[in-house]
Amino acid sequence: MLSVPHMIVVFLVVLVVFGPQKLPELARSFGKLMAEFRKASNDFRSAFEEEMRDLERQARVAELRKQAAEANAAADAAIKKSAEAANSISSDAASALAETSTSSESAESPVVSPIAETVPRLDANSGEREANVDAPVEPATETPPSHDQQQPA
Numbered sequence: 001m002l003s004v005p006h007m008i009v010v011f012l013v014v015l016v017v018f019g020p021q022k023l024p025e026l027a028r029s030f031g032k033l034m035a036e037f038r039k040a041s042n043d044f045r046s047a048f049e050e051e052m053r054d055l056e057r058q059a060r061v062a063e064l065r066k067q068a069a070e071a072n073a074a075a076d077a078a079i080k081k082s083a084e085a086a087n088s089i090s091s092d093a094a095s096a097l098a099e100t101s102t103s104s105e106s107a108e109s110p111v112v113s114p115i116a117e118t119v120p121r122l123d124a125n126s127g128e129r130e131a132n133v134d135a136p137v138e139p140a141t142e143t144p145p146s147h148d149q150q151q152p153a
Contacts, residue, residue, distance in 0.1 A: 002010070018026055 014026070015023060
């Protein structure tokens with residue numbers, strides 16, 4: 001950059017070469033030229049920065065697509081692996097079920113006999129209570145009423 005003494009020397013040379021009449025007109029045109037140069041350099045700088053942002057954005061989008069593709073591939077592999085595991089488990093279970101069904105056909109099924117009620121029922125009257133203690137109880141064929149259907153005593 002020019003220092004103050006250098007600027008004075010340049011101003012004196014321009015004054016001698018062009019004269020005092022043309023100096024203001026020359027300064028105006030030089031000012032307009034500098035304004036246009038600043039405007040062009042700002043436009044160039046903004047266009048350059050915009051292109052750089054676009055390139056960075058495209059790189060980020062490409063990276064995100066790559067990560068999404070990797071995630072989808074991993075998810076597909078996990079789904080395929082779990083499906084294979086489920087198929088192998090279901091085939092193992094089917095073979096085990098077939099083995100147990102053939103072995104249970106040859107063995108006798110267990111017999112369940114009803115157990116006599118040892119504790120008297122509280123809702124029965126006293127005569128039934130004494131009879132229930134000694135007599136074996138038949139298994140109930142009816143299910144007890146649900147909570148909503150029971151009536152308070």
